[in-house]
Amino acid sequence: MSLQPLRVAALQGDEAVAEAVRQSGVDVVAAYPITPQTIIVEKLAEYAAKGNLGGEFVSVESEHSALSACVGASLTGARVFTATSSQGLAYMHEMLYNVSGMRLPVVMAVANRALSAPLVLNADHSDMMGSRDSGWIQVYAENVEEMYDRTIQLFKLCEDPRVLLPAALNFEGFILSHDKERVRLLDDEPVRRFLERPRPRHRLDPADPFTFGAMATPETYYEFRMQQSEAMETALHVFDEVERGFEGISGRRYGAVDAYNTDDADVVMVINGSAAGTMRAAARGLNAAGENVGVLSIKLFRPFPLEQVVSHLSRARAVVAMDRSMSPGAPSGPVSEDVKAALQATKPVMSVVYGIGGRDLSTEDGKKIFGMAKEGSLSGSRSVMYGVKV
Amino acid sequence: MYEQVKGLKELPADEPLSPGHRLCPGCGASIVVRQVLLAAPKDAIVANATGCLEVSTAIYPYSAWNRPWAHSAFENAAAVASGIDAGLKALSRRGEAREHPIIVFGGDGGTYDIGMQALSGALERGHRFLYVCYDNEAYMNTGIQRSGGTPRGAWTTTTQVGPAMAGKQGSKKDLLSIVVSHRVPYAATASISHWRDLMTKVRKALSKDGPTFLHVLAPCTRGWRYDPEKTIRMARLAVETRFFPLYEVEGGVYRVTFPVTSPKPVEEYLKPQGRYSHLFHPENASELETIRKEVDDNYARIEKLSQLTGQLYGQKTA
Numbered sequence: 113m114s115l116q117p118l119r120v121a122a123l124q125g126d127e128a129v130a131e132a133v134r135q136s137g138v139d140v141v142a143a144y145p146i147t148p149q150t151i152i153v154e155k156l157a158e159y160a161a162k163g164n165l166g167g168e169f170v171s172v173e174s175e176h177s178a179l180s181a182c183v184g185a186s187l188t189g190a191r192v193f194t195a196t197s198s199q200g201l202a203y204m205h206e207m208l209y210n211v212s213g214m215r216l217p218v219v220m221a222v223a224n225r226a227l228s229a230p231l232v233l234n235a236d237h238s239d240m241m242g243s244r245d246s247g248w249i250q251v252y253a254e255n256v257e258e259m260y261d262r263t264i265q266l267f268k269l270c271e272d273p274r275v276l277l278p279a280a281l282n283f284e285g286f287i288l289s290h291d292k293e294r295v296r297l298l299d300d301e302p303v304r305r306f307l308e309r310p311r312p313r314h315r316l317d318p319a320d321p322f323t324f325g326a327m328a329t330p331e332t333y334y335e336f337r338m339q340q341s342e343a344m345e346t347a348l349h350v351f352d353e354v355e356r357g358f359e360g361i362s363g364r365r366y367g368a369v370d371a372y373n374t375d376d377a378d379v380v381m382v383i384n385g386s387a388a389g390t391m392r393a394a395a396r397g398l399n400a401a402g403e404n405v406g407v408l409s410i411k412l413f414r415p416f417p418l419e420q421v422v423s424h425l426s427r428a429r430a431v432v433a434m435d436r437s438m439s440p441g442a443p444s445g446p447v448s449e450d451v452k453a454a455l456q457a458t459k460p461v462m463s464v465v466y467g468i469g470g471r472d473l474s475t476e477d478g479k480k481i482f483g484m485a486k487e488g489s490l491s492g493s494r495s496v497m498y499g500v501k502v
Numbered sequence: 503m504y505e506q507v508k509g510l511k512e513l514p515a516d517e518p519l520s521p522g523h524r525l526c527p528g529c530g531a532s533i534v535v536r537q538v539l540l541a542a543p544k545d546a547i548v549a550n551a552t553g554c555l556e557v558s559t560a561i562y563p564y565s566a567w568n569r570p571w572a573h574s575a576f577e578n579a580a581a582v583a584s585g586i587d588a589g590l591k592a593l594s595r596r597g598e599a600r601e602h603p604i605i606v607f608g609g610d611g612g613t614y615d616i617g618m619q620a621l622s623g624a625l626e627r628g629h630r631f632l633y634v635c636y637d638n639e640a641y642m643n644t645g646i647q648r649s650g651g652t653p654r655g656a657w658t659t660t661t662q663v664g665p666a667m668a669g670k671q672g673s674k675k676d677l678l679s680i681v682v683s684h685r686v687p688y689a690a691t692a693s694i695s696h697w698r699d700l701m702t703k704v705r706k707a708l709s710k711d712g713p714t715f716l717h718v719l720a721p722c723t724r725g726w727r728y729d730p731e732k733t734i735r736m737a738r739l740a741v742e743t744r745f746f747p748l749y750e751v752e753g754g755v756y757r758v759t760f761p762v763t764s765p766k767p768v769e770e771y772l773k774p775q776g777r778y779s780h781l782f783h784p785e786n787a788s789e790l791e792t793i794r795k796e797v798d799d800n801y802a803r804i805e806k807l808s809q810l811t812g813q814l815y816g817q818k819t820a
């Protein structure tokens with residue numbers, strides 16, 4: 113198929129998300145500002161003021177109300193978007209479960225930031241990991257163009273009648289939200305056609321009055337949750353379809369995981385988010401010097417691409433999982449726990465915590481971590497806290 | 503424009519809230535819902551906060567609601583309504599005919615307390631909806647705990663009666679003043695005992711472009727401790743003793759819609775309710791006196807506000 117010529121722009125991550133939201137023909141945006149997500153909100157408000165947004169921009173008084181307004185708007189059949197970060201995501205926590213339980217296809221951008229106290233503005237994944245089990249599809253982007261692409265893809269995925277689940281697009285605060293990168297923008301029209309859909313059958317409509325948000329009992333609740341869980345499984349396959357469809361309009365495809373030299377490697381690092389690129393650069397450097405190491409980036413964290421992870425790690429001689437969040441008192445962080453569960457003790461999984469509260473991770477750090485894995489200083493079932501000052 | 507409600511015969515035969523729901527016999531809240539929705543156009547969309555009304559009318563796989571109905575959480579009904587309003591506006595702008603009245607029902611807990619922020623935000627943003635607070639003066643769903651709407655002296659399970667404390671300390675929050683301070687186009691109190699007044703207020707509210715508010719007293723047989731057949735009588739006594747004055751605020755102008763020229767003694771309202779029984783013990787005489795004074799002061803305040811705002815903003819057009 114012939115592709116539209118692309119417009120190349122230099123955009124900050126937040127700007128790229130806002131542009132994708134506009135092109136996606138969003139009907140309602142309800143959001144509340146928080147660093148480092150603010151640019152998204154401001155940009156969308158600017159579009160609204162210029163009359164370019166197409167939809168309604170609701171500047172709410174809190175994140176709890178942001179997601180609550182998304183519930184109401186989504187129930188009318190509208191396409192809905194919000195964005196938040198850190199404290200804001202924590203403030204939404206109750207509503208996260210409500211949105212997924214009501215099966216509303218809300219798309220949310222999360223500029224990942226560590227949680228207070230102490231207050232810090234910089235990135236780690238503990239905001240989203242704290243809401244890991246809320247029934248949202250969770251994607252981690254590695255760069256600005258991917259943020260742009262994923263925003264469009266997630267509307268398609270969430271609104272698919274086989275899925276009907278909300279999704280969170282995660283990207284590290286400042287590292288990606290404020291980073292200015294080259295983005296190949298699509299034209300409005302192919303995006304519009306890609307996301308075209310009939311209005312959902314179940315919505316607030318006086319001609320066909322439905323009850324939304326009924327109470328359940330122990331006789332019925334479990335089955336509601338089971339259906340949610342099954343929709344997550346289905347989302348794994350629909351994700352692949354959506355990626356293929358998006359490739360048709362953009363020529364770009366990422367996969368649920370990205371594997372670099374994972375076959376037969378001596379050490380494979382499993383990681384999510386922007387540091388995957390750092391670890392790949394480190395691995396390339398080491399491989400050029402005669403080593404044999406790889407990186408597996410988990411882009412789709414929920415639903416967890418279990419079979420792909422297992423198959424990519426099946427021949428690795430050593431596996432290290434890297435967490436950009438902490439779970440005090442637990443053996444290791446959430447990425448490590450999932451990788452351990454996936455491999456079912458077929459091989460040991462070493463675990464590293466890094467980048468907490470915005471602590472930088474350089475390519476040199478990446479090389480050091482590979483080195484630590486080889487020399488055995490990462491073994492043991494507890495995470496090693498890389499880069500902490502002692 | 504709106505039409506005044508004159509007689510029962512002009513009301514639709516259709517029942518917006520089906521019988522068979524699990525609210526208590528004599529529940530004031532269900533009467534509020536019926537009166538409000540019978541006065542409203544049939545194409546209304548309803549949002550409901552968590553509370554007695556919500557848990558008793560939609561227990562999966564059943565629903566008593568013959569209107570499109572949405573419940574999400576306890577504190578967010580006004581925010582959900584904001585989203586419904588925004589959604590309908592956006593879809594209408596895209597050429598779909600999606601203009602419907604939005605009516606919100608929230609209890610006093612979901613309105614005076616935990617839902618206050620969401621309500622304030624939604625009123626300030628100017629969404630188009632009618633918010634109805636059915637005020638049974640406590641958290642009834644969780645077992646009669648006090649709220650900001652619980653009146654002075656009332657017993658609840660969290661404002662108990664003993665030698666150290668005689669029911670709720672402090673007065674009931676002045677909800678309507680808070681709402682009015684958002685400069686909404688229309689806000690009013692109403693009582694299920696005065697149904698023509700209530701229904702006319704619903705129609706008036708829905709004729710406005712912007713957020714409107716109705717504060718309706720909803721007697722609760724379990725929480726107030728009176729017999730279920732007396733619900734309407736309780737509501738009427740609250741009005742006739744001036745305990746719950748009926749008034750409206752339209753474009754800043756106050757107006758008493760049911761003037762009570764010779765009020766009944768407030769005891770006539772308090773005495774039949776078990777939640778106030780301790781007030782009639784000699785040691786609590788001063789508390790009873792405080793209540794009497796608050797009731798008089800409040801009525802005088804509203805009358806005075808009617809005069810002053812009438813002069814300030816001009817005579818209102820009814």
Ligand SMILES: Cc1ncc(C[n+]2csc(CCOP(=O)(O)OP(=O)(O)O)c2C)c(N)n1
Pocket residue numbers: 531552553554555576577608609610611612613638639640641642643644649
């Ligand atoms: C965030 C949150 N806190 C507490 C509750 C528990 N809860 C459910 S209903 C309710 C009280 C409702 O009181 P009110 O709004 O007065 O309505 P009523 O039950 O009296 O009709 C409470 C405390 C909840 N559902 N959500």
